[in-house]
Amino acid sequence: MQPVIGFSLDYEASGGYSKMPWCALRENYFTSVSAHNAMPLALPPLAEMAAHYLDLLHGIVITGGNFDVPPAMYGATGVHETVTIKENRTAFEWALTEGAIRRNMPILGICGGEQLLNVVLGGTLIQHIPDAVATDIAHEQPNPRHEPGHTVRVENRTLLHKILEKSEIEVNSAHHQAVEKPGKGVVVNAVSPDGVIEGIEYPEHPFCLGVQWHPEYHVTPADTAIFKAFTEACRIYAQCG
Numbered sequence: 001m002q003p004v005i006g007f008s009l010d011y012e013a014s015g016g017y018s019k020m021p022w023c024a025l026r027e028n029y030f031t032s033v034s035a036h037n038a039m040p041l042a043l044p045p046l047a048e049m050a051a052h053y054l055d056l057l058h059g060i061v062i063t064g065g066n067f068d069v070p071p072a073m074y075g076a077t078g079v080h081e082t083v084t085i086k087e088n089r090t091a092f093e094w095a096l097t098e099g100a101i102r103r104n105m106p107i108l109g110i111c112g113g114e115q116l117l118n119v120v121l122g123g124t125l126i127q128h129i130p131d132a133v134a135t136d137i138a139h140e141q142p143n144p145r146h147e148p149g150h151t152v153r154v155e156n157r158t159l160l161h162k163i164l165e166k167s168e169i170e171v172n173s174a175h176h177q178a179v180e181k182p183g184k185g186v187v188v189n190a191v192s193p194d195g196v197i198e199g200i201e202y203p204e205h206p207f208c209l210g211v212q213w214h215p216e217y218h219v220t221p222a223d224t225a226i227f228k229a230f231t232e233a234c235r236i237y238a239q240c241g
Contacts, residue, residue, distance in 0.1 A: 003058035003234035050095035059234030064111030114210030121183030149173035171213035
C-alpha cells in the first residue's frame with residue numbers, strides 16, 4: 001500500500017520566483033517520504049479546501065518557513081518586532097491540522113509546523129529566543145542546514161525515543177521561536193542543552209509528532225528514522241481506512 005502524504009506549501013505574495021503570489025517547497029521534503037514508498041502531494045494554502053484534501057490523504061506534514069504563528073492565536077497581547085505573519089498559510093495549516101487530529105491521521109510537524117501543532121493543541125510560544133533565553137546556542141545556526149547545529153536530549157518513554165532508540169542526537173537549527181508552554185496532553189520529547197523545547201508529541205493520537213529541527217536534510221540517520229516511522233504510520237492508516 002502506497003500512502004499519500006500531503007505537504008503544506010510555503011506562500012509568498014510576490015518577489016523572488018514571481019511578481020504574482022506563488023507557492024513552493026524544497027524538494028528534500030518530498031523525497032524524504034518517496035524514499036519510503038510514499039506518494040507526496042503538494043497542498044496549496046486554501047483553508048476552504050482542507051477537508052477535501054484530507055479525504056485524499058493518509059498523513060500530513062506541516063512544514064517550516066520564514067514566518068510565525070500570530071501571537072494572538074495563543075493569547076499573547078504583544079507582538080515581538082521580529083514576528084512575521086502569513087495569515088492565509090496559518091489559517092490553512094490550522095484547518096488541516098485540526099482535521100487530521102479529528103481523523104486520527106498521522107501528523108508530522110517540522111520547525112514552524114511543530115510550533116503550530118503546539119498552538120492548535122492549546123500551547124504557547126516563545127516569540128524570540130534571544131530575548132527570552134540566556135544561551136550560547138545559535139538556534140539560527142550560521143553553518144549550512146545539512147550540517148548539525150547542536151545536540152538535543154531525547155526524553156525516555158516517548159514516541160520519539162522509541163523511533164530513534166537514542167537519548168541524544170545532533171540536529172540542525174533554523175528557528176527564532178520555540179514552544180513555551182506545551183498544549184494540553186502534549187508531551188515534550190526533546191530538549192536542547194539550554195532548556196529550549198525541541199520536540200513534542202501528542203500521545204492521545206496514534207502518531208502526532210513535532211520536531212523543531214529540519215529532518216528532511218538527513219543530517220544524521222535519526223532524521224531518516226523519523227520519516228521512516230512516519231510513513232509507516234501513514235501506511236497503516238491507509239490500510240485501516
